[in-house]
Amino acid sequence: MSEETVESYQPTLGALLEARNVSKVYTSTDVAVPVLKDVDFALQINEAVCIMGRSGAGKSTLLHILGTLDAPTEGKVYYKEEDITKWDDTQLSRFRNVKMGFVFQFHHLLSEFTALENVMLPGQIAGLSLETCESKAKSLLSELGLSHRLSHWPAHLSGGEQQRVAIARALICEPEVLFADEPTGNLDSKNALALQELLFELLEDKGFSLLTVTHDQAFAKRFTRVLTLRDGRF
Amino acid sequence: MVVAMAVVSGVESLLKQAVMDVTGHILVMKPVGFDRDDTGMSTKLEKFSNTITGITPFLHIEGLSAHKGVVSGVVLQGVDPSSVGSVLNLRNRVLESTQNAGAEISGFDRFLQASQGSVLVGKELAKKLSLSLDDDITLIIPRATTVHKQGFTRQIGRFKVVGFLDLGKYEFNERYIMMNIQDAQELAKVGKTISGYRLKISDPSKAQDVGFDINRELGHPYWTRDWMEVSRNYFSAVTLEKTVLFIVLLFVVMIASFNVSSALFVHVLRRFSDISLLRTFGMSQKSVARVFSLQGLIVGVFGVASGLLFGLFLTKLVEISTWLYVPAEIYKFDHLPIELRWLDWLLIISASLLLCWVSSLAPARRASRMNPVEGIRYE
Numbered sequence: 001m002s003e004e005t006v007e008s009y010q011p012t013l014g015a016l017l018e019a020r021n022v023s024k025v026y027t028s029t030d031v032a033v034p035v036l037k038d039v040d041f042a043l044q045i046n047e048a049v050c051i052m053g054r055s056g057a058g059k060s061t062l063l064h065i066l067g068t069l070d071a072p073t074e075g076k077v078y079y080k081e082e083d084i085t086k087w088d089d090t091q092l093s094r095f096r097n098v099k100m101g102f103v104f105q106f107h108h109l110l111s112e113f114t115a116l117e118n119v120m121l122p123g124q125i126a127g128l129s130l131e132t133c134e135s136k137a138k139s140l141l142s143e144l145g146l147s148h149r150l151s152h153w154p155a156h157l158s159g160g161e162q163q164r165v166a167i168a169r170a171l172i173c174e175p176e177v178l179f180a181d182e183p184t185g186n187l188d189s190k191n192a193l194a195l196q197e198l199l200f201e202l203l204e205d206k207g208f209s210l211l212t213v214t215h216d217q218a219f220a221k222r223f224t225r226v227l228t229l230r231d232g233r234f
Numbered sequence: 235m236v237v238a239m240a241v242v243s244g245v246e247s248l249l250k251q252a253v254m255d256v257t258g259h260i261l262v263m264k265p266v267g268f269d270r271d272d273t274g275m276s277t278k279l280e281k282f283s284n285t286i287t288g289i290t291p292f293l294h295i296e297g298l299s300a301h302k303g304v305v306s307g308v309v310l311q312g313v314d315p316s317s318v319g320s321v322l323n324l325r326n327r328v329l330e331s332t333q334n335a336g337a338e339i340s341g342f343d344r345f346l347q348a349s350q351g352s353v354l355v356g357k358e359l360a361k362k363l364s365l366s367l368d369d370d371i372t373l374i375i376p377r378a379t380t381v382h383k384q385g386f387t388r389q390i391g392r393f394k395v396v397g398f399l400d401l402g403k404y405e406f407n408e409r410y411i412m413m414n415i416q417d418a419q420e421l422a423k424v425g426k427t428i429s430g431y432r433l434k435i436s437d438p439s440k441a442q443d444v445g446f447d448i449n450r451e452l453g454h455p456y457w458t459r460d461w462m463e464v465s466r467n468y469f470s471a472v473t474l475e476k477t478v479l480f481i482v483l484l485f486v487v488m489i490a491s492f493n494v495s496s497a498l499f500v501h502v503l504r505r506f507s508d509i510s511l512l513r514t515f516g517m518s519q520k521s522v523a524r525v526f527s528l529q530g531l532i533v534g535v536f537g538v539a540s541g542l543l544f545g546l547f548l549t550k551l552v553e554i555s556t557w558l559y560v561p562a563e564i565y566k567f568d569h570l571p572i573e574l575r576w577l578d579w580l581l582i583i584s585a586s587l588l589l590c591w592v593s594s595l596a597p598a599r600r601a602s603r604m605n606p607v608e609g610i611r612y613e
Contacts, residue, residue, distance in 0.1 A: 064607050069514060089519045097516020104610055108511045122515040169515070 015042035015078065016209055017066055017177055022075035024061050024232075035061045037232040038075070043177065048203055048210040050220045053229035059213040060181055062229065066211065067100055067179045068092045097126050101170030101178045101208070105185040107162040109154035109169075115141065115161075116150040119168045126173050133172070140168040144198065160191035164198065171206065178203075180212040184219060196222065235483040235586075236545025237552060239578040242476040244571030249468060252402025253461050255323040256410070258290070258432030259441045261459045262448065267427045275431075278451050285444055288320030288434035293418045293427075297375040299411065301363040308359065309409045310373065312418025312428075315346045321434040324412070328354060328397040344396040350414050352396040358408035360398045369395045373411070375422050391421045480581070487586050491593040494533050498526060498597035502604075509601055510609020519602035526601045530594020531587065538586045542579070549574065 024036040035058040043049055043066070053059045064070040066077060068084060077085050084095065101122075109118045116137050123133035141150060144164045154162055163183060170178055180199065184192035196219050203210050212223070220226050227234050262275070279286065293312030298305055318324065328342040345354050353373075355365055365371060375389040393413060401407050419425065435444050441460035449458045462469060502509070509522060553572045
């Protein structure tokens with residue numbers, strides 16, 4: 001793909017987040033491994049999209065690129081029609097902090113912080129006052145049924161509770177997009193089902209867009225749009 | 235570093251004090267000596283009345299001393315009892331005191347009160363000659379002459395020892411004898427001739443500038459020497475030693491700061507997952523780097539604070555210890571002097587903190603450049 005052609009791309013009108021002709025190649029000891037090949041994808045406002053695919057198909061890589069955690073080897077990523085691949089680290093960090101939330105397969109809670117402190121963390125990075133962070137975190141944790149677990153350490157919470165704290169942490173800055181990378185992958189079926197219910201309740205209640213990567217067919221069926229990645233392509 | 239700098243500063247101060255106490259701040263001399271009633275010079279010095287706070291004549295003679303069969307070369311310092319106290323600080327440097335009519339009287343006062351015939355002897359010289367208080371000491375002054383076939387004649391006098399001097403420098407203590415200037419003049423048969431004047435000025439640190447001004451005012455054949463010039467080599471050596479010591483010890487601190495660096499590197503690797511998570515939630519590379527460099531600085535602050543406290547403890551230990559033997563004949567003093575200077579502390583603190591901060595930059599940069607995707611991939 002020539003540079004001239006890439007520059008001539010026009011973002012899709014009305015899309016919240018869009019990947020255009022995104023390719024990702026990992027190079028290791030002179031061996032180039034293409035993971036994504038000319039992927040086009042657009043996420044609309046308040047849309048819930050599920051990406052499926054076999055292991056190594058490039059699902060998480062696409063999610064990381066759309067979440068600005070990784071940069072594409074080629075192609076562009078647009079946020080509300082603005083090319084964000086040109087942004088520097090400070091702009092991207094601020095963007096992630098304010099506009100995006102992340103939930104991973106593993107909860108990744110900081111073990112030295114309580115549930116409440118973990119949830120407050122992104123708010124503090126955003127520069128919100130301690131009082132505001134605390135009040136928002138308490139309110140979110142109560143909403144997720146964890147009002148009795150505020151001062152508990154992550155190690156003292158169950159797997160489902162840990163993942164709910166992680167969701168609360170992802171939502172404290174009221175993001176426009178929530179990225180969930182196999183959020184139920186590490187939970188038993190009962191907790192997985194409860195978490196799925198919770199995610200869709202929050203989606204309806206808070207009005208964010210949801211982009212989820214999962215292997216769970218039952219979970220995928222609940223999404224309005226399901227895409228499957230095969231060998232780096234939809 | 236604190237102890238080493240305190241000792242070197244202590245040595246420097248000890249030397250400065252010794253030189254100023256014993257020689258005064260400025261010496262005014264003529265190559266052939268001059269008459270004590272030099273009114274021309276006195277008139278010219280009046281211009282400096284605001285700066286000069288004391289003036290006293292002195293006569294410097296080299297000779298021999300003898301007591302109980304031991305002979306030693308000496309420097310006789312003829313001083314004027316009526317004015318010497320206004321220039322030289324000898325009161326605290328005279329060791330022994332004696333009882334007189336029930337009252338304690340210091341050797342220095344005895345020396346001032348005795349019109350003539352008494353001397354103060356350097357403590358090392360006294361030891362060498364086995365002198366005790368009120369002993370008589372024989373002083374011999376050689377005088378060049380063409381009459382005798384040996385080419386010189388000798389003047390001999392006997393004087394009573396009324397006190398011993400601790401002048402702060404070994405080379406002073408092993409050679410100096412202080413006596414009434416009239417006694418010295420009579421002994422040396424020089425009439426009213428003196429070697430020069432010792433001046434005390436209000437600010438000793440300006441002695442060099444004031445000395446230049448006086449020199450310019452008095453003109454030829456007068457010349458001046460300030461207290462720094464008297465022991466210039468010595469002070470230069472101490473300053474050089476202090477600088478070299480600081481640099482060498484700074485290298486030791488630098489090596490220690492590598493530990494801060496390696497500890498932070500390990501910390502960064504252990505915290506890879508947490509750093510990635512913070513990056514995911516919007517912490518910028520700059521902020522991550524700032525966190526780790528701040529951590530390095532905090533480690534530095536604690537390290538420096540505990541080092542200073544330990545150093546302070548050691549300096550106190552050195553100060554009060556009697557078991558630390560310092561050979562006076564080599565080092566010119568017989569105990570380790572300690573002086574804690576704010577400037578030294580400031581230098582030690584700022585250099586150590588700077589090194590700690592610099593050593594934290596590499597791990598901080600490493601932390602900021604980590605790929606967050608790698609850190610959040612696994613638990």
